[in-house]
Amino acid sequence: MNPLYIEFKRSQRRTLIVVLCLAFTAAVFDYFIALNQRIAQQQTLLNSAGEDLEHQLSPLVHLMKVLKADAELSLITEQNVDDAKPLTGMQWSLSEEKPDAQLSEAEVAMLQQLAPKLQYGQLSSSVIRQFNYVSNNGVWYSTSEGRSAALELQSELYWKQKQQLHKLGLPDIRMHKVDAAESRFLLAIPLQKKEQFVGELLLDLDLGAMLKLVAKAQQGARVAVLDDVGQPLLTVDRMQVVATLPKDIHHHSDNLKPLELLQLTLHLEPLHIASISRELFNFIGHMLLYLVTLLLLSFYHRRRFKTKVLSPFHRLLVHIDRLRRGDNQGVRNIPADWVQVFHQVEQIRTGTEETQNRR
Numbered sequence: 001m002n003p004l005y006i007e008f009k010r011s012q013r014r015t016l017i018v019v020l021c022l023a024f025t026a027a028v029f030d031y032f033i034a035l036n037q038r039i040a041q042q043q044t045l046l047n048s049a050g051e052d053l054e055h056q057l058s059p060l061v062h063l064m065k066v067l068k069a070d071a072e073l074s075l076i077t078e079q080n081v082d083d084a085k086p087l088t089g090m091q092w093s094l095s096e097e098k099p100d101a102q103l104s105e106a107e108v109a110m111l112q113q114l115a116p117k118l119q120y121g122q123l124s125s126s127v128i129r130q131f132n133y134v135s136n137n138g139v140w141y142s143t144s145e146g147r148s149a150a151l152e153l154q155s156e157l158y159w160k161q162k163q164q165l166h167k168l169g170l171p172d173i174r175m176h177k178v179d180a181a182e183s184r185f186l187l188a189i190p191l192q193k194k195e196q197f198v199g200e201l202l203l204d205l206d207l208g209a210m211l212k213l214v215a216k217a218q219q220g221a222r223v224a225v226l227d228d229v230g231q232p233l234l235t236v237d238r239m240q241v242v243a244t245l246p247k248d249i250h251h252h253s254d255n256l257k258p259l260e261l262l263q264l265t266l267h268l269e270p271l272h273i274a275s276i277s278r279e280l281f282n283f284i285g286h287m288l289l290y291l292v293t294l295l296l297l298s299f300y301h302r303r304r305f306k307t308k309v310l311s312p313f314h315r316l317l318v319h320i321d322r323l324r325r326g327d328n329q330g331v332r333n334i335p336a337d338w339v340q341v342f343h344q345v346e347q348i349r350t351g352t353e354e355t356q357n358r359r
Contacts, residue, residue, distance in 0.1 A: 027287035095138030135199035
């Protein structure tokens with residue numbers, strides 16, 4: 001048996017194992033490099049979306065802080081109510097113990113002073129729907145002239161939730177969600193008079209419209225806003241406000257970015273996110289690509305070795321066997337690269353015959 005052929009068969013099996021290992025390793029490295037690039041790209045998109053949302057919220061927050069400063073200054077100076085300038089809008093009591101409660105004179109004077117600024121602020125932005133004020137004694141004031149059932153329900157829900165949250169402590173300014181079926185949110189800021197809370201100034205805004213602008217800038221990506229405990233407040237999916245919010249949205253992805261202005265967290269999920277099956281197919285595709293490339297390279301070297309080494313060596317063995325039997329000539333069509341080796345074999349035979357003849 002040709003030992004060179006035996007070693008050739010062994011090297012074939014070992015080469016196949018090495019090719020499989022190299023293809024798998026290269027596919028794993030390539031997959032994780034691509035995954036890292038996708039994560040970096042998603043983080044860039046998330047940062048961009050966060051900056052976009054904060055850019056929209058920044059004027060509103062600044063406006064609320066300016067109104068807070070003016071309102072607290074009016075409360076401290078204790079200005080008198082201007083009877084010639086009646087307070088526009090509607091007010092009603094939310095407290096069951098005090099159904100006839102009214103705003104104090106200081107609060108009425110404060111709202112009279114803020115009325116032009118509230119009207120101008122309401123017209124300055126399309127996301128601002130209206131301004132409201134709720135006092136600590138349960139009186140709700142709205143700048144709108146009409147008292148609708150939806151507004152009454154909104155005020156009652158806010159008052160009940162405010163009583164529960166007040167025990168936990170509230171930040172200076174916060175986003176408050178009243179109704180899960182609506183995209184209307186209240187931006188609340190407390191008002192103080194000599195370190196005592198008097199009430200809260202509320203900005204009714206359309207957060208859904210703001211998130212749609214963010215999603216539009218991100219090619220229709222799924223955008224969600226979460227509160228400080230990770231519960232989703234509002235989600236925009238494919239440029240539509242989602243009515244049923246997923247409770248485990250923070251488990252879908254780690255693409256979360258806390259906002260600096262408010263205690264909110266932004267979640268972004270690209271529109272064309274790869275599923276697990278797609279990721280698996282991508283990995284298999286990369287592995288097959290490397291495997292085919294390495295197999296072609298292996299087959300090329302195998303064929304070259306077989307043509308340039310193994311076949312000429314087999315012909316050399318046949319040549320030696322024929323010369324040993326006493327034939328005048330061995331094999332014909334000697335490979336060009338092996339001519340010298342075949343001549344050396346013939347010289348050995350000639351030298352052996354001359355030595356025997358001398359004896």
